[in-house]
Amino acid sequence: MNTYSIAVIPGDGIGSEVIDEGIKVLKLLEEQEEVTFQFEYFDWGSDYYRANGLMMPESGLESLKNFDAIYFGAVGDPEIPDHITLNGLLIPMRKGLDQYVCLRPNILFPGVVSPLVNPNVDLVVVRENTEGEYASVGGNFKPDTEDEVAIQTAIFTRKGTERIIRYAFEVAISRSKTPKLTSVTKSNAQRYGMVFWDKVFQEVASEYPNVETESLLVDAACMDLIRRPSEFDVIVGSNLFGDILSDIAAVITGSMGLAPSANINPEKQFPSLFEPVHGSAPDIVGKNISNPIAAVLSAGMMLRHLGESELDEKIIRSVYQLIEDKKVLTPDLGGTASTQQLGDELVSILSRI
Ligand code: GGG
Secondary structure, eight states, rough: OOEEEEEEEEEEHHHHHHHHHHHHHHHHHHHHHEEEEEEEOHHHSSHHHHSSSSSTTHHHHHHHTTEEEEEEOOOEEEEEEEEHHHHHHHHHHHTTTTOOOOOEEEOOOOTTOOOOSSOOEEEEEEEEESSEEEEEEEEESSTTTTOOEEEEEEEHHHHHHHHHHHHHHHHHHHHOOOOEEEEEEEETTTTTTTHHHHHHHHHTTTOOTTTEEEEEHHHHHHHHHHHHHHHHEEEEEOEEEHHHHHHHHHHHOOOHHHHHEEEETOOOOSSSEEESSSSOOOOTSSOOOOOOOHHHHHHHHHHHTTOOOOHHHHHHHHHHHHHHSSSSSSSGGOOOOOOHHHHHHHHHHHHHH
């Protein structure tokens, strides 16, 4: 029997609401299958910051290294600047645990209403997750004076660029017999980092002659995600562009509440982190209407990463069934169900699969 140790960090806002439902699903699988979990909860996030002046303890990363995986909710609080919350919790975990792949699959489930007319969406955004525009290199010169200057530098290393592009080619091959990979940059304006990315993309592409490739500027890619989403299969982009493109890709599938993600260290030298794409959603926190599907699908991605792909398949099938039934849906999907009711319904469907 496989046992996995999971660090659970619900974080801020609706994080704990949706993670509770994900844990419910994992506990059902535990009852049903030959798998067990050892969950350990960490109260890191904005409340921890209010009490301790840090989003997580200084030894936080070290303690996470002992786990098989991290199950994360959300970060962000209206009372604390976003650059403190994000840079104090999520970004240090991605960088410190070398989770250089951020995998964000987006599917338009049959029956879900997209803001677009009749789109067909089944794509994956592969986002570079440890450097680029999120490298935190820069500084302020003469702050709070009339001469103040802010410098923010994006970092593109050969190692970092090559490995994410190569990973994206492998994802493309694993998804289709006629794989296609779109690389997104802004090399007409960003003449060093992004031109370098394009060069590395060409080099790595030569190792994958059977993959159709395309290079788009980020503005064109944003437009095309709206007007021809069906033509995308796998998209690879820098940290910032991957973040923006994956939000567009999520929202055209009908709700941010359906989009899961994985922050992966492919070499498994460190634990990977699994979280819904959505944030802490302070506008709906406590209303019990948050959609837990993205968190549940993220738990499925975690199981797949741990080698339990058949359990991920079961979770995905139960989500398809729940959406097809149209009986228990949260308001973002046109229903009236609460977060817990949707979670209970998923558990009930899953117990019959
Ligand atoms: N569960 C994802 C989350 O809390 N996201 C908040 C956020 O601001 N994310 C930015 C990012 O993913 O880089």
